[in-house]
Amino acid sequence: MKYDYKELGLANTKEMFAKAYNEGYAVPALNFVTIEQLNGIVDAVIEAKSPVILLVSPNLHRQLGQEMTARLAQVAADRIKTSGLDIPIALHLDHGMSYEHCVEAIEGGFSSVMIDGSKLPFEENIALTRKVVEYAHARNVTVEAELGILKGKEEEGTEGTDESMYTDPAMAVEFIERSGCDSLAISIGTCHGLVKMVPNEDGSLPELRYDILEYISERKPGFPIVLHGCSNISPEYVEMINKHGGSIEKTAGIPDGQVHKASKLAVCKINIATDGWICGLANTRRILDEEPKAIDSRCFTLKIRPIMKELYLHKIEIMGSANRI
Numbered sequence: 001m002k003y004d005y006k007e008l009g010l011a012n013t014k015e016m017f018a019k020a021y022n023e024g025y026a027v028p029a030l031n032f033v034t035i036e037q038l039n040g041i042v043d044a045v046i047e048a049k050s051p052v053i054l055l056v057s058p059n060l061h062r063q064l065g066q067e068m069t070a071r072l073a074q075v076a077a078d079r080i081k082t083s084g085l086d087i088p089i090a091l092h093l094d095h096g097m098s099y100e101h102c103v104e105a106i107e108g109g110f111s112s113v114m115i116d117g118s119k120l121p122f123e124e125n126i127a128l129t130r131k132v133v134e135y136a137h138a139r140n141v142t143v144e145a146e147l148g149i150l151k152g153k154e155e156e157g158t159e160g161t162d163e164s165m166y167t168d169p170a171m172a173v174e175f176i177e178r179s180g181c182d183s184l185a186i187s188i189g190t191c192h193g194l195v196k197m198v199p200n201e202d203g204s205l206p207e208l209r210y211d212i213l214e215y216i217s218e219r220k221p222g223f224p225i226v227l228h229g230c231s232n233i234s235p236e237y238v239e240m241i242n243k244h245g246g247s248i249e250k251t252a253g254i255p256d257g258q259v260h261k262a263s264k265l266a267v268c269k270i271n272i273a274t275d276g277w278i279c280g281l282a283n284t285r286r287i288l289d290e291e292p293k294a295i296d297s298r299c300f301t302l303k304i305r306p307i308m309k310e311l312y313l314h315k316i317e318i319m320g321s322a323n324r325i
């Protein structure tokens with residue numbers, strides 16, 4: 001079945017980014033894998049009056065299927081409309097790995113797609129992005145591309161990389177001009193997954209490469225930059241997971257202050273996935289331990305939703321996107 005994103009009540013990211021760039025904030029791009037997360041996201045954006053981008057990974061898109069993905073986004077948009085607020089909400093395909101998958105997502109009601117050609121040689125990345133742009137723009141859908149490589153993997157079952165490769169800012173400018181993409185994800189020191197920053201010898205954390213952002217924005221003023229891999233990996237959730245039967249590594253995420261600083265520069269979209277996962281899972285493990293006699297999942301699902309809402313309100317605050325409608 002085909003869907004038109006406008007008929008689903010979803011927004012195009014172009015206007016969201018123009019406002020974010022001009023006013024110096026970033027739109028939170030929030031991944032979800034459960035209904036509690038999705039409801040927590042919508043609760044938070046209604047309370048904070050923040051624009052939002054729902055991030056759907058290729059794995060989740062496959063798992064839910066076209067129909068369910070489109071309808072969930074439509075319900076999220078309807079909940080916002082029913083609240084009486086005019087909050088823009090977009091449905092975005094995260095890390096689309098092929099032209100065909102981007103086409104499928106666009107036909108399935110996504111208002112924005114990412115084509116991730118970052119592992120391809122420069123010219124091939126441009127050619128693939130151009131092809132997706134031509135298809136998407138004819139349908140008023142926006143396209144995010146990626147240049148530079150982020151360490152880590154998106155989620156279990158996906159391919160990861162061991163090394164980061166900072167984006168070359170001059171190549172980014174050329175890429176923007178030649179590919180026709182609407183926004184560009186670049187690598188300035190953030191990483192996917194749990195393992196992000198390696199502390200310096202004195203224990204401090206390295207700073208993101210804001211100079212790369214500045215170089216691009218001086219030459220391409222108004223052009224929206226995207227940052228992936230911006231979770232904070234709060235020790236609170238890592239400890240909770242490990243205390244209640246899990247076994248994950250304690251690592252350093254991206255400090256909130258650095259995400260805040262980037263959001264005031266050319267960065268208009270900031271992706272968060274891992275923080276939502278570990279917050280939801282940590283609290284699920286905790287509640288299951290505390291309620292050994294429970295016989296259905298509502299013992300934790302009902303309690304998780306407000307916890308997720310608080311997490312996303314915090315993200316909105318860091319990115320400065322509250323009251324931007």
Ligand code: 13P
Pocket residue numbers: 031094095191192193194227228229230231232271272273274275
């Ligand atoms: P995190 O793993 O830091 O949450 O980043 C997610 C992401 O960039 C999804 O594209």
